[in-house]
Amino acid sequence: MANKKPTLHLNHQIIGKKTELYFAILCGVFLFIGFLIEKLTGLADWMSLLSYIISYFFGGVFISVEASKKIPKGEFDIDFLMIAAAVGAAYIGSWAEGALLLFLFSLGHALEHHAMNKAKKSIKALGNLSPKTALVKRNGTLEDIPIEDLKINDVIVIKTNTKIAADGVIISGSSSVNQAPITGESIPIDKTFRESTHNLPDFKHIDKKHIVFAGTINGDSSLEVLVLKLSKDSTVSRLVQMVSEVEAQKSPTQRITKKFEKWYVPIVILVVFLLCFVFLIRDESFDTSLYRAITVLVAASPCALAISTPSAVLSGIARAAQNGVLIKGGKALEDLGEITTIAFDKTGTLTEGKPKLTNLIPLGDLGESDLAQLVVDVESLSNHPLAKAITNDLKLKYNLESQHKASNVNAVQGKGINAFYADDRVFIGNIKLMEDSRIKVDDTIRPKMDQLLKNGHTVMLVAYKTKIVGLISVMDLPRKTAASTLKRLKEIGIKYMIMLTGDHQNVGDAIAKQIGLTEAKGNLLPEDKVSAIKQLIKRDKKIAMVGDGVNDAPAMALSTVSVAMGAAGSDVALETADVALMSDKIENLPFVIGLSRASKRIIKQNIFISLGVVVLLVPVTILGLTNIGVAVAFHEGSTIVVVLNALRLLRYSMK
Structure with missing residues (x-):
């Protein structure tokens, strides 16, 4: 145990949570003091040098700790490059340039950590929601x-x-x-x-x-x-746990940039090492060659590239969490931003998920209110979900209560029910029930039924005293916001919106027409939905499927991005979905897709900025056309720019 070295936890330990930022500022202060002493006073050189050395300490301490953790593992990353550049600058007597490098790099580092912590806090604030x-x-x-x-x-x-x-x-x-x-x-x-x-x-x-x-x-x-x-x-605990897991999940772009850095950094070190010996083949001093090599080292370091993607991903995930949406990692965030095809489950996703009375049509001697009373009395004795829906809706619409005139209710499987009402027989069900009960269905009634069936309604006939006296229809109605949501999705670039349902094709077509779907596929068993998803992936490469995270699980698992609605309270939805809409509101879907696209756009901007600066600076510095100060300013400036650009996602809102 005696040989075990204590771990150095400088971050947030010395003078509060912003220690790294304070150190960066002190680095800048002593850099400025040293510059003033050197240029504007006649004080001894050792005084300006002392100020630069103090600046080196405050600017280099955190970077050195980071680098020291990785070097024993054989990992040479950006921190190592910066330390090497600062040491090289000091060796050739360019203390001011080295201190400037450390100041801007440490400031960028501090702002980077501040940005990441801000995004994490936006998410982890969820952990403080529950009372103690x-x-x-x-x-x-x-x-x-x-x-x-x-x-x-x-x-x-x-x-x-x-x-x-x-x-x-x-x-x-x-x-x-x-x-x-x-x-x-x-x-x-x-x-x-x-x-x-x-x-x-x-x-x-x-x-x-x-x-x-x-x-x-x-x-x-x-x-x-x-x-x-x-x-x-609890839902909030599960949410916090899953968010902490999300942070460790790399996006596709992050994986690519990590692979890029893995071979890029050793190449930079090799090139810089070779540039140190240019004086052997060119008429210049060793110090000149070394100065150029250090300048190239600064220019070629991919600091901005390293932070460009994770800062944007975490900011996007944090913004989504603020709006009640859990995006499980950078992959889901980036993939969702590329989606142009969405498949929807019908029941409970595009529709309310429960049948509603749509029509009560008298067809005989009974008036509308008398017909409603008869149906309420009979259906109130049934436990069938359709019977309960009809009873509740009729009671509300006509302000009725059961008069308890019905008795001896019998369910006829797949056909309907029969009962006695005021000592006469009542039948409520489909045509097959009427035919089996020898009740004539007039030819004038069939066209009414066919039209309703064509429009997606479930239709039942009501017979009393051996005659058809009315017609009832029910339907799982589209959500009130479904049409406007699909219109908004179309506006933001979703080309294909397909509904997958086990209901009859007529039902699917009717709802598709009402709310503006591209297509509806009906009569689908769970395995048929999987086949449908495979076909869509083959055609469009990447697709999202929206459901409740429980039903249609195989189809959702197969999709590129699965989106679960109403995930609050559902562990299964939280576990299985790539994106979880905590509320039961489909209108949140355009927001999360828009956010994903904005995140993807900012990631591309950040990569363009970071690589653009490297591509511009490296040739210029190799040719000796600029000094280390300019290289430092451009290099570290690009890091700060990409961090601030990523933070814009924390304020994202739909236009």
């Missing part, structure tokens, strides 16, 4: 405990205008909850209690109006919440 304690209701008393001590099925009390401590279901109270920290939704969402907590479904499948997330903010009414997830498993 929770008010638990136990044995009739309230107890304030650390959230780590919460258990499943604990009941916590959420006071007004306070943060919610755990993911769970509301069992008492109603309030509006600000979910912006998790989902990015700017408007508080109304929440109310769930009447029964027996046989609760999986957290993801509980109606969202009954559930709350840790880190969101309660409104003006107190709530009681049954805890369904432990602190470590």
Whole structure:
């Protein structure tokens, strides 16, 4: 143990979190003092030299630590090149130029770390969302405990205008909850209690109006919440964990630049070494050759290139997180920026995900309100999802309640239901049910049904006293924002938007026509959707698929970028999707694609700037047409420019 050397953690340890920046500034201050002493006073030379040496210390300490960690591993990177250039400048007596190099490089380094930390803080601020304690209701008393001590099925009390401590279901109270920290939704969402907590479904499948997330903010009414997830498993904890994993994932451009640096740096060192001996074949002094070599060393160092991509990637991911979107790494960010084809799951993605009553048409002796009352009384006795949807919508539309006139309801598999209503038989279902029950379907009724079926509706006939008295249709309606979202996607360059659905082709075509899809593929089994994705990839190379992250998992996994909607509360969606929209809002899709394209654009700009400066400076310095001061200014200036350019992403918004 005695031989174990203590690790030197200079960063953020000496005079606070901005130590590196302060050191860079001190480097500049002593450089300036030395320059003034040398040029404007008659003081002894050793005084200006001392000032330059102090400047060297403040400018070189962090760079030296970084380089010393890598040199034993055989890694010679940009830090090593800068130290070598500064030492060489000192050797030939160009202390001012060496100090200028270290000042600008250390300042660029400090700004780079500041930019990266700022982006990381924007993401990791999520970790501070959850409160540290929770008010638990136990044995009739309230107890304030650390959230780590919460258990499943604990009941916590959420006071007004306070943060919610755990993911769970509301069992008492109603309030509006600000979910912006998790989902990015700017408007508080109304929440109310769930009447029964027996046989609760999986957290993801509980109606969202009954559930709350840790880190969101309660409104003006107190709530009681049954805890369904432990602190470590809450949505916000999963989000923070995945963000920390995201940071380690390199984008394609980052991988390319890393490979480039791996062979580029040794070549630069070799060229610089050879330039030191130009005096052997040219009539010049060794110091002149060495000065040129050092200038080339500065000009050729790819500092700006090294930071150009990671700064942009992290800034883009941070901006997305601020808007309730988790982008899992640079690859997903860059790939999404190149997408021109998007495949959509239908149910719950482009549509509301639940059937809605679209038509109630009287066709016999009963008036509309009487027909509605008959259907409510009969369908309210059925547990079928369509029956519940019809009942709820009719009650709301016609202000009805069941009069309990129906009895003996029987479900006929695949056809509908029959029952007694006021002592007469009622049948509600498809034509097959009517035919089996020997009820005549008039030829004037069929065209009405066919038209509705063509437009994607599910149609049911209502027969009473052996006669058709009405027609009901239901449909999973498109989201209100679907059409405007697809229009916006088209405006930003998405050429093909295809819906993949297991529903009938008529349903797909009808919805596609309503909301502006390029194409709809219906009657698809899960394996058919995989085949459809393969065909799209073959045609368009890269595609995105948007779904809920659970259904259609094989198809989403096959796509270039998978986008899960409504990922808040869903561990599966967070795990499987490349991009997770925390809210259930499809209108966030243009934002994240626009952000990805802006990130891709800034990455290209940064690479162009960084390589452009190198390509310009290297020949000029080899020919001896400029001095080390100009090379330093251009070189380090480009590093600062690419960092500031990347930070623009933190303020990105859709135009």
